[in-house]
Amino acid sequence: MANVLIVAEQSGGHLRKATLHALSAGRALSRRTGGALHVVVLGKGIGAIASELAAYGATVHAADAEALAHYTAEAFAPVVADLAKAVGATYVAAPATAFGKDLLPRVGSRLGAATATEVLGFGGDGPTVTFLRPMWAGNVLAEVELATPVKVFTIRPTEFPTAQKEGAGEVKPVAVSVPAQRTRFVDFKELKSERPELTEARAIVSGGRGTKGDFKEIEALADELGAAVGASRAAVDAGWVPNDWQVGQTGKVVAPELYVAAGISGAIQHLAGMKGSKVIVAINKDAEAPIFQLADYGLVGDLFKALPELREKIKAGKS
Amino acid sequence: MPLKILVTAKRVEDPESKIKVKPDGSGIVTDGVNYKMNPFDEIAVEEGLRLKEKHGGEVVVASIGGDKSVTEIRAALAMGADRGVLVRHDGPLDPVVVAGILAKVFEREKPDLVLLGKQSIDDDQNQVGQYLADRLALAQGTFASKAESLESEAEQKKQPGLVLSADGKELRVVREVDGGLETLDLTLPAVVTCDLRLNKPRFASLPGIMKAKKKPVEEIPAAALGADLAPKVVVKKLSEPPKRQGGVKVADVAELYGKLKNEAKVL
Numbered sequence: 001m002a003n004v005l006i007v008a009e010q011s012g013g014h015l016r017k018a019t020l021h022a023l024s025a026g027r028a029l030s031r032r033t034g035g036a037l038h039v040v041v042l043g044k045g046i047g048a049i050a051s052e053l054a055a056y057g058a059t060v061h062a063a064d065a066e067a068l069a070h071y072t073a074e075a076f077a078p079v080v081a082d083l084a085k086a087v088g089a090t091y092v093a094a095p096a097t098a099f100g101k102d103l104l105p106r107v108g109s110r111l112g113a114a115t116a117t118e119v120l121g122f123g124g125d126g127p128t129v130t131f132l133r134p135m136w137a138g139n140v141l142a143e144v145e146l147a148t149p150v151k152v153f154t155i156r157p158t159e160f161p162t163a164q165k166e167g168a169g170e171v172k173p174v175a176v177s178v179p180a181q182r183t184r185f186v187d188f189k190e191l192k193s194e195r196p197e198l199t200e201a202r203a204i205v206s207g208g209r210g211t212k213g214d215f216k217e218i219e220a221l222a223d224e225l226g227a228a229v230g231a232s233r234a235a236v237d238a239g240w241v242p243n244d245w246q247v248g249q250t251g252k253v254v255a256p257e258l259y260v261a262a263g264i265s266g267a268i269q270h271l272a273g274m275k276g277s278k279v280i281v282a283i284n285k286d287a288e289a290p291i292f293q294l295a296d297y298g299l300v301g302d303l304f305k306a307l308p309e310l311r312e313k314i315k316a317g318k319s
Numbered sequence: 320m321p322l323k324i325l326v327t328a329k330r331v332e333d334p335e336s337k338i339k340v341k342p343d344g345s346g347i348v349t350d351g352v353n354y355k356m357n358p359f360d361e362i363a364v365e366e367g368l369r370l371k372e373k374h375g376g377e378v379v380v381a382s383i384g385g386d387k388s389v390t391e392i393r394a395a396l397a398m399g400a401d402r403g404v405l406v407r408h409d410g411p412l413d414p415v416v417v418a419g420i421l422a423k424v425f426e427r428e429k430p431d432l433v434l435l436g437k438q439s440i441d442d443d444q445n446q447v448g449q450y451l452a453d454r455l456a457l458a459q460g461t462f463a464s465k466a467e468s469l470e471s472e473a474e475q476k477k478q479p480g481l482v483l484s485a486d487g488k489e490l491r492v493v494r495e496v497d498g499g500l501e502t503l504d505l506t507l508p509a510v511v512t513c514d515l516r517l518n519k520p521r522f523a524s525l526p527g528i529m530k531a532k533k534k535p536v537e538e539i540p541a542a543a544l545g546a547d548l549a550p551k552v553v554v555k556k557l558s559e560p561p562k563r564q565g566g567v568k569v570a571d572v573a574e575l576y577g578k579l580k581n582e583a584k585v586l
Contacts, residue, residue, distance in 0.1 A: 011498070016497075027450065052550045067541050070504065072458075073452075073457055073459055073461075074452075074459065075448065077453065093447045097497050097561065098462060098494075098495070098496035099496070100338075101445050102447075102449065102459070102461045102462070102473050102496075103449075105414065105445075105449035105450050105453075106449045106450070106452065106453045106459065107444035108415075108446075108450070109415075109418070109449070109453035110452045110453060111453055114413065114414075114551035114552045115414065115415075115444070115446050115552075116444075116552065117444045117445050117446060118439075118443070130555060134443060134560070135441065135442050135443055135557070136332065136338045136347070136440070136441060136443070137334070137440060137443065138560065139338045139557065139559075139560070140340055140347065140557050140558070140560070141557070141559065141560045142442075142554050142555050142556070142557050142560045143554070143555045143556045143557075144552055144555065145552075145553045145554060145555055146548065146551065146552060146553075147551050147552070147553050148415075162516050181456035181458075182457060182505065182509070183458040183460075183503055183504075183505055183506075183507040184489075184503065184504040184505075184506075185458070185501075185502075185503060186491070186503060186504055187472060187501070187502050187503035188496075188500070188501045188502075189466075189499050189501075189502075190498055190499040191498060191499045191500075197497075197498070199497075203585070225586075233515070236516070237468075237469050237515070237516070238468075238469075238470060239469060239470040239471065240467025241449070243464065243495055243500075243516055244495070244497065246501065249443070250514075250515055251459055257585050258579070258583075258585040258586075265579075268334070269334070275563055278583075279579070279583045279585050279586070280563075281567065281575065281579070290568065292565070292568070293565055293566055294563040294565035294566075294569070295565045295566070295585075296565055296567060296583065297567060297568075297575055297578050297579065298565075298567065298568045298569065299568070299569050299571070299572065299575050300565070301571075301572075302569065306572050306575075308574050309572040310575065311357070311575060313572065313573070313576040314576070315584060317576070317580065317586065
């Protein structure tokens with residue numbers, strides 16, 4: 001029986017939505033292997049999150065301790081690894097976020113396990129599970145086997161649906177003792193935004209080099225749509241917009257219903273981060289820009305003219 | 320407080336090269352593909368050099384691979400690194416194997432700091448630094464970035480983004496995480512993996528390239544290090560991801576709006 005342990009991600013007392021995608025992947029895997037589904041949440045004062053998670057039907061393990069108030073891989077990894085051993089987990093997974101990617105390899109190391117990053121799906125037959133994951137900036141799809149008794153992986157949230165509530169699971173406390181640490185948390189500077197988060201937004205409007213640093217029209221259309229704002233690496237590197245607006249293989253991987261790329265030529269690494277979007281619109285002056293090859297609707301033109309015009313039409317269409 | 324820094328330089332396919340899968344799915348087509356140092360490792364080398372320029376010390380560059388990986392070591396030496404270590408290994412390189420080898424190199428070199436790219440752009444695993452830190456029971460600072468942009472004055476002056484404490488015992492790392500920037504202090508020795516916006520790597524100068532030819536590069540067979548070389552991540556099959564059917568152009572905004580509203584129904 002191959003049990004599955006999912007590591008929940010919370011920040012500031014809120015369960016991050018990516019966890020629910022990881023949970024549905026964990027549920028699918030536990031159904032296939034016939035194992036039990038466990039979830040662990042770590043932090044300080046996480047009782048409410050543990051109860052929230054229990055509604056999804058898994059056994060929830062709550063590691064609630066002062067020493068876990070701020071996430072560090074050094075402090076969290078031994079707690080997760082010890083719990084994985086205690087519940088007999090063959091599979092240990094977390095969402096492929098900054099948190100999951102930082103933590104899980106360290107957990108894997110402690111379990112003598114190999115890790116697969118950004119898993120998009122499962123392959124193999126019956127109990128032999130293989131992992132599908134992107135390589136070379138999403139230009140190649142690889143099927144990999146983890147040749148260790150325990151298998152660790154991070155799940156790309158956009159590839160799995162959110163988990164469904166299916167009856168109350170049990171919540172169990174985890175005894176935690178954290179030894180002296182070599183990592184000290186100093187602070188976290190949140191980039192606050194009134195807009196939805198990129199990875200959770202229904203629609204995204206992104207700008208690139210073609211904006212020449214002026215994101216006013218990008219932001220105005222985003223606000224009309226209730227969308228998140230994204231950017232290409234070029235726009236971020238130029239310092240025009242915050243780092244965490246970057247969409248791409250090296251930034252955020254997104255899959256909204258509508259993705260509007262304005263003034264973005266479509267470098268491979270950007271495309272790898274947004275080509276899972278349901279509908280892609282490209283607006284660019286250069287008719288030869290690679291983005292047009294995968295856009296559902298391409299408009300050759302000036303974004304500073306097209307975006308306000310589109311915004312006015314959307315606004316008029318609402319009334 | 321001089322720092323001894325170990326940096327990694329993996330040989331990978333040039334990100335500008337077109338990657339195609341072999342018809343039988345056993346690998347990628349290497350004909351016509353150029354190779355270079357992993358771009359994230361270039362950032363690690365640059366950061367190592369800036370720390371050395373500020374605090375003194377030594378930058379040792381390590382690569383794992385066949386004969387050709389010496390090219391990437393020479394590239395780092397041409398940027399200004401002091402000497403190289405090439406661990407000869409022709410077998411598959413997965414993060415567990417690589418971290419095992421690097422742990423052995425760490426034990427031989429005993430550096431104050433290990434700097435790596437956050438991931439290599441071939442397998443995109445993003446794991447080696449984390450495995451290495453756990454194996455060595457060290458603190459890890461992944462996705463190192465900095466608060467200033469790559470156009471800032473600090474960057475023009477080539478200031479390191481990693482800040483050494485006055486007593487030289489801790490390193491301050493700004494990490495790029497979801498929703499903001501996190502700052503950690505790591506007790507040295509520590510492992511740091513570098514993200515895109517930590518710095519803009521320098522180009523090697525002509526005198527740098529000439530000097531690099533005379534800098535020492537030690538070659539060690541992987542088997543001689545006593546690390547476990549058995550692959551743990553086994554690639555069964557490669558394929559090309561499904562292609563999107565795009566390429567439709569609209570004449571104007573009115574047509575775009577109509578299509579989005581009535582055809583795609585996303586408005």
